[in-house]
Amino acid sequence: MRNLNIKDIAKLAGVGVSTVSRVINQHSDVKDETRERVLEVIAKYNYIPNNSARNLKRSETMDVGILIKGMYNPFFAHMIESIEKKLSYAGYSAVIHYNIEATKDIDAAFEFIMEKKLKGIICLGGDFDQLTDKEIERLGVPMIMASTEIPELLNKNLFSSVIIDNEEAAKSATEFLIERGHRKIGIITSGDQDMSIGTIRTRGYIKALEENKIEKNDNYFEVGAYTFETGYEAMKRLLEKADDLTAVFAISDVMAIGAAKAIGEKGLNIPNDISVIGFDDIDYAAFFNPALTTIHQPVEEIAFATAEIMVGILDERQSHQHMVFPTEIIERSSCKTI
Amino acid sequence: MRNLNIKDIAKLAGVGVSTVSRVINQHSDVKDETRERVLEVIAKYNYIPNNSARNLKRSETMDVGILIKGMYNPFFAHMIESIEKKLSYAGYSAVIHYNIEATKDIDAAFEFIMEKKLKGIICLGGDFDQLTDKEIERLGVPMIMASTEIPELLNKNLFSSVIIDNEEAAKSATEFLIERGHRKIGIITSGDQDMSIGTIRTRGYIKALEENKIEKNDNYFEVGAYTFETGYEAMKRLLEKADDLTAVFAISDVMAIGAAKAIGEKGLNIPNDISVIGFDDIDYAAFFNPALTTIHQPVEEIAFATAEIMVGILDERQSHQHMVFPTEIIERSSCKTI
DNA sequence: AACGTTACTGGAAACGTTTTCATAAACTGA
DNA sequence: TCAGTTTATGAAAACGTTTCCAGTAACGTT
Numbered sequence: 001m002r003n004l005n006i007k008d009i010a011k012l013a014g015v016g017v018s019t020v021s022r023v024i025n026q027h028s029d030v031k032d033e034t035r036e037r038v039l040e041v042i043a044k045y046n047y048i049p050n051n052s053a054r055n056l057k058r059s060e061t062m063d064v065g066i067l068i069k070g071m072y073n074p075f076f077a078h079m080i081e082s083i084e085k086k087l088s089y090a091g092y093s094a095v096i097h098y099n100i101e102a103t104k105d106i107d108a109a110f111e112f113i114m115e116k117k118l119k120g121i122i123c124l125g126g127d128f129d130q131l132t133d134k135e136i137e138r139l140g141v142p143m144i145m146a147s148t149e150i151p152e153l154l155n156k157n158l159f160s161s162v163i164i165d166n167e168e169a170a171k172s173a174t175e176f177l178i179e180r181g182h183r184k185i186g187i188i189t190s191g192d193q194d195m196s197i198g199t200i201r202t203r204g205y206i207k208a209l210e211e212n213k214i215e216k217n218d219n220y221f222e223v224g225a226y227t228f229e230t231g232y233e234a235m236k237r238l239l240e241k242a243d244d245l246t247a248v249f250a251i252s253d254v255m256a257i258g259a260a261k262a263i264g265e266k267g268l269n270i271p272n273d274i275s276v277i278g279f280d281d282i283d284y285a286a287f288f289n290p291a292l293t294t295i296h297q298p299v300e301e302i303a304f305a306t307a308e309i310m311v312g313i314l315d316e317r318q319s320h321q322h323m324v325f326p327t328e329i330i331e332r333s334s335c336k337t338i
Numbered sequence: 339m340r341n342l343n344i345k346d347i348a349k350l351a352g353v354g355v356s357t358v359s360r361v362i363n364q365h366s367d368v369k370d371e372t373r374e375r376v377l378e379v380i381a382k383y384n385y386i387p388n389n390s391a392r393n394l395k396r397s398e399t400m401d402v403g404i405l406i407k408g409m410y411n412p413f414f415a416h417m418i419e420s421i422e423k424k425l426s427y428a429g430y431s432a433v434i435h436y437n438i439e440a441t442k443d444i445d446a447a448f449e450f451i452m453e454k455k456l457k458g459i460i461c462l463g464g465d466f467d468q469l470t471d472k473e474i475e476r477l478g479v480p481m482i483m484a485s486t487e488i489p490e491l492l493n494k495n496l497f498s499s500v501i502i503d504n505e506e507a508a509k510s511a512t513e514f515l516i517e518r519g520h521r522k523i524g525i526i527t528s529g530d531q532d533m534s535i536g537t538i539r540t541r542g543y544i545k546a547l548e549e550n551k552i553e554k555n556d557n558y559f560e561v562g563a564y565t566f567e568t569g570y571e572a573m574k575r576l577l578e579k580a581d582d583l584t585a586v587f588a589i590s591d592v593m594a595i596g597a598a599k600a601i602g603e604k605g606l607n608i609p610n611d612i613s614v615i616g617f618d619d620i621d622y623a624a625f626f627n628p629a630l631t632t633i634h635q636p637v638e639e640i641a642f643a644t645a646e647i648m649v650g651i652l653d654e655r656q657s658h659q660h661m662v663f664p665t666e667i668i669e670r671s672s673c674k675t676i
Numbered sequence: 677a678a679c680g681t682t683a684c685t686g687g688a689a690a691c692g693t694t695t696t697c698a699t700a701a702a703c704t705g706a
Numbered sequence: 707t708c709a710g711t712t713t714a715t716g717a718a719a720a721c722g723t724t725t726c727c728a729g730t731a732a733c734g735t736t
Contacts, residue, residue, distance in 0.1 A: 017696075017716080018716060021694060021695080022714095029715090031714060034714080048452050050455070050691085051454065051455050051693095052393035052693090053691070053693035054694075055693090056692080057692080057695085058694070058721085059721065059722090072415070077412070081415075085436055086439075088435060095432065096432055097422065097426060098419050099423070115389070116389065117388070127685080144427060228624070228625045257625050261629075283566055287595050289565045289628075291599075343721090343722055344722065344724095348686090354685060355686080355723085357684085357689085359723070359724055360725095367685090368684075369683080369684060371685080388721085389723095390722080392722080392724075393688080393723090394693085395723045396724070
């Protein structure tokens, strides 16, 4: 049995198709009595309007794209889930796309939008430092960058962002270690782009060092790629180069946990021989052994705000905004005072 | 500047719209010369066919739904990523939907499909034990259940599945413990439905016990919900009820890790006081401390097979199939011989 | 040379909506 | 009572494709 269409419903309810359409779209200019009759028929026959036709006619979809850059990352995975829930609650669908290898992330976003006729796009990760006004305008739909470092220089109204103050948070993580007597503090960071999160967090680390008159040591720097494995490898290299380290700041929990393995394999104990502080506060952090001291990012809040801003813009209630969420240090058991 | 449509391209290339359509859809009956000319124009003006119109006309989309039941779960998160990549490579989009609270999972699937006009649906988690032929047929699109226990009784051709032998795997995990001298083995399982994964894995556990003439003890059973927190709580309860336990089998790694925390808090050591074996082999497992002995599920392979089957069916090359992937025990450091 | 095939091609009718426009009915106020 | 307004409705024209159908040109076959 073929699906009913709006014409069938109209006939069944004894009205014109436009009336049915008006009922579906909650236009106010339908007599209550008529509306009820139509609604009844719709319910009775379980009629679902054809989305493709609506999309075509309105020349837009109800789809919001989520673009994820980089390897699998529990932090992002968690965000996606929360974003989707909120989006779906507001009547939008979440179309995801992972790890695109376009030369520029913005090009990937553009292609994704055009092809899928997305109504908005949310970017998780990716480097957008070189972004120009023109490029964003070319997108043609609202864009939100969540948990991604963004170019400050830009006109405030071209896109939204919801982030944390990465530099400040990294600085406070480093200070946390300094306050506990550490002077030889390694860092496992990431990336090499100008505006990458890694670079920004490294800047916070350096700032803390400088303000406390601690000389920075090139041997204390290592780079990973937000995975356990790369965190592990980075720590191994760090341990080779610098055996006097008393603490390590890893700019993501997964790398911190990877690092912990390398530390353990060296026969060293956390926190007795070496203190470790992470970043993100993924759910694993609290259950790691030893429980990981880390910078808490309010994932849920970030995700909800992201979805909320998107819905707000799409429903034309509000305009772009830039939100910065506070972070806090969660002290657990992976750091000690020396 | 409004987007070009197929008519514009036709005019520009000096051909009819149907010819352009034929070129786009790679029909063979177009003269090479003509095809080339059209392709040139398309490339030159960067024309992208309107998806909504195609969908409407063909009365189908290129969207595949991924339905995820339950709370955030790193195992599923990983699968989603791999599935999306493969799907997208074959020209399909992945539309996700989390944690639906329909009375029956099959109803959620149905609604999701109808509303989004999905071309296929992949279910991660959820209980489909009561499924009837009629219900699956009502769906109207190919359905694949991945990593979800499925009703064996069904006609083989109504849906696909890609799973592991949960009972066997759980049995071997338990045997692994038994072989190492354990007799007082607790289990942290899940759910209470007849065909839930938890029940099946529990069955494997019991079978191993029986085959080894070990009496089962009701105090050795506890239930969680695939989260760190519930694993932790379950273990706490277990430790209350049964302080003679020498080993615990948690039917998911996250619950095993949660349990480890409870064990540590009691002042007990893994594996010296109590051995722990998990299930899944999520990436956390290898980096946990102590590294978690667990049942390895080939996530990547399962995800790829899932996507591959879906694409195969949609592209009309093949029909439904049921794949069972092998698991293996990964021995790390959380179990010891007593 | 006349015919049937085959290989291409274009016109036009769908697909199921939304929205504009026209119109009928019901109300308003003098 | 009647023009003017408001309210409620339906008919029909899009939206941008795909595909059926008909038609032309080129080609072999007799």
